[in-house]
Amino acid sequence: MTSTAPDGPVSDDDQRLLEAVAGGFPAAVDDLGRLVRIPGIAWPAFDQSALVRSAEEIAELARDTGLFDTVDIERAPVADGDGDELGQPAVLAVRRAKAGRPTIMLYAHHDVQPPGDDELWETPPFEPTVRDGRIYARGAADDKAGVMAHIASLRALAETIGPDAVDLGIVLFVEGEEEYGSRSFAPFLETHAETMRSDVIVVADSGNLDSETPAVTVSLRGNAKFHLTVRTLEHASHSGMFGGAVPDAMMAAVRLLSTLWDENGAVAVDGLVAREAETPPYDEEQLRDETGLLEGVRPVGSGSILGRIWNGPTVTVTGIDFTTVEAASNTLAPEVTLVLSCRVAPGQSSADAYAAIERHLRAHAPFGAQLAFSEVDLGDSVLVDTDGWAIGEARRALSDGYGRESVDYGVGGSIPFISDLAERYPDAQILVTGVEDPHSRAHSPNESLHIDTFRNAIRSEALLLARLNRREMTSAGPIDDNGR
Numbered sequence: 001m002t003s004t005a006p007d008g009p010v011s012d013d014d015q016r017l018l019e020a021v022a023g024g025f026p027a028a029v030d031d032l033g034r035l036v037r038i039p040g041i042a043w044p045a046f047d048q049s050a051l052v053r054s055a056e057e058i059a060e061l062a063r064d065t066g067l068f069d070t071v072d073i074e075r076a077p078v079a080d081g082d083g084d085e086l087g088q089p090a091v092l093a094v095r096r097a098k099a100g101r102p103t104i105m106l107y108a109h110h111d112v113q114p115p116g117d118d119e120l121w122e123t124p125p126f127e128p129t130v131r132d133g134r135i136y137a138r139g140a141a142d143d144k145a146g147v148m149a150h151i152a153s154l155r156a157l158a159e160t161i162g163p164d165a166v167d168l169g170i171v172l173f174v175e176g177e178e179e180y181g182s183r184s185f186a187p188f189l190e191t192h193a194e195t196m197r198s199d200v201i202v203v204a205d206s207g208n209l210d211s212e213t214p215a216v217t218v219s220l221r222g223n224a225k226f227h228l229t230v231r232t233l234e235h236a237s238h239s240g241m242f243g244g245a246v247p248d249a250m251m252a253a254v255r256l257l258s259t260l261w262d263e264n265g266a267v268a269v270d271g272l273v274a275r276e277a278e279t280p281p282y283d284e285e286q287l288r289d290e291t292g293l294l295e296g297v298r299p300v301g302s303g304s305i306l307g308r309i310w311n312g313p314t315v316t317v318t319g320i321d322f323t324t325v326e327a328a329s330n331t332l333a334p335e336v337t338l339v340l341s342c343r344v345a346p347g348q349s350s351a352d353a354y355a356a357i358e359r360h361l362r363a364h365a366p367f368g369a370q371l372a373f374s375e376v377d378l379g380d381s382v383l384v385d386t387d388g389w390a391i392g393e394a395r396r397a398l399s400d401g402y403g404r405e406s407v408d409y410g411v412g413g414s415i416p417f418i419s420d421l422a423e424r425y426p427d428a429q430i431l432v433t434g435v436e437d438p439h440s441r442a443h444s445p446n447e448s449l450h451i452d453t454f455r456n457a458i459r460s461e462a463l464l465l466a467r468l469n470r471r472e473m474t475s476a477g478p479i480d481d482n483g484r
């Protein structure tokens with residue numbers, strides 16, 4: 001972990017900016033509430049017109065900042081499609097850089113995860129509700145607060161120095177299908193490659209060490225998800241007549257799955273690697289608190305806890321097609337299909353990791369059971385270059401905005417499109433930040449946003465924008481007002 005001490009008191013300019021953030025904060029919370037009430041979900045089973053409405057709302061918010069030369073709602077064809085199928089609407093707003101200033105891309109997404117089981121929500125998922133300093137709703141954190149952090153910090157910038165005095169180039173890019181696999185992301189970048197070209201890219205879709213300690217995300221695990229079908233019989237049979245002489249598919253599947261982990265619950269698949277890197281302290285008590293681990297149930301794996309979460313591989317069974325409890329009969333089942341969701345250590349390619357898991361499963365198939373693999377979905381891990389000038393600015397802005405040292409932080413989750421950005425813009429510095437904290441429960445029932453974290457995230461982003469607006473680019477990077 002590296003950290004940066006706050007840079008002493010902020011300047012008068014910065015102070016005015018922070019006052020503008022404070023003045024605009026109630027409006028930012030109101031606008032967030034309005035966005036949250038639009039249930040924009042990119043899954044085909046949901047009403048897709050909601051995403052059109054939320055894109056329109058966000059385009060309007062972008063126009064109202066008075067900062068952009070153009071604000072458009074665009075769709076691109078999905079990758080690997082027939083060219084006719086379009087992705088969900090994204091908002092693309094652009095202001096050209098002037099006076100040799102850098103261009104910054106501000107990314108967030110306006111689609112959300114499906115709410116899941118409504119019964120598990122304490123208050124309705126699309127009705128923002130404030131309790132104990134948090135706003136509860138699907139998308140309140142992931143990632144409509146990311147959208148509003150961009151909008152609110154742009155408003156503060158425009159209000160403080162006036163839209164005409166902004167020389168910074170700004171590309172606001174709000175995607176509409178991140179939770180559905182960013183299917184048109186790469187084609188979108190290809191179509192708008194020059195318009196979107198930036199020196200610095202802020203991806204506001206991650207989190208912080210805790211609600212008070214800001215973080216720059218410098219590593220994310222990749223993911224590999226697939227369906228595994230295990231077959232042992234041509235048809236079902238009476239479990240009393242033949243049980244004990246032939247294996248049913250579930251028996252084979254259970255024995256096969258058990259080979260994926262060792263007795264400590266650590267992944268035991270040859271060819272899956274873990275990354276060696278130092279991690280901040282984090283004890284078992286905190287893990288128990290944040291995950292709701294039941295009394296008497298032990299954590300799995302070994303080594304530092306954050307090392308396991310940030311830098312190690314995982315294999316998780318997340319779905320199963322089998323007879324339901326209600327319909328169970330005394331039958332030997334011929335076939336079972338499972339969903340396996342794996343996290344891949346930063347640095348290992350997801351294709352490599354998937355190949356290792358498939359190899360392992362084929363080599364361990366018990367009783368000669370037949371295996372079939374399908375629906376393979378891969379996303380690469382991310383390792384951010386931590387030496388760039390922009391990450392230094394980001395750490396400083398976060399430390400000043402939160403009033404607490406920023407930490408470099410790893411994330412166990414995955415944001416696969418970041419590797420698309422890195423590939424398209426190899427010279428750009430990518431800053432992964434966000435509004436979440438460990439209690440946000442993104443993707444789960446009762447998702448929430450810590451209101452103070454949201455305010456501090458906006459303060460930090462406004463400071464970053466204002467400071468980049470004062471920096472002139474040279475071929476070697478930026479120089480500030482004093483030519484440093």
Ligand SMILES: [Zn+2]
Pocket residue numbers: 109142143178205
């Ligand atoms: Zn997200």
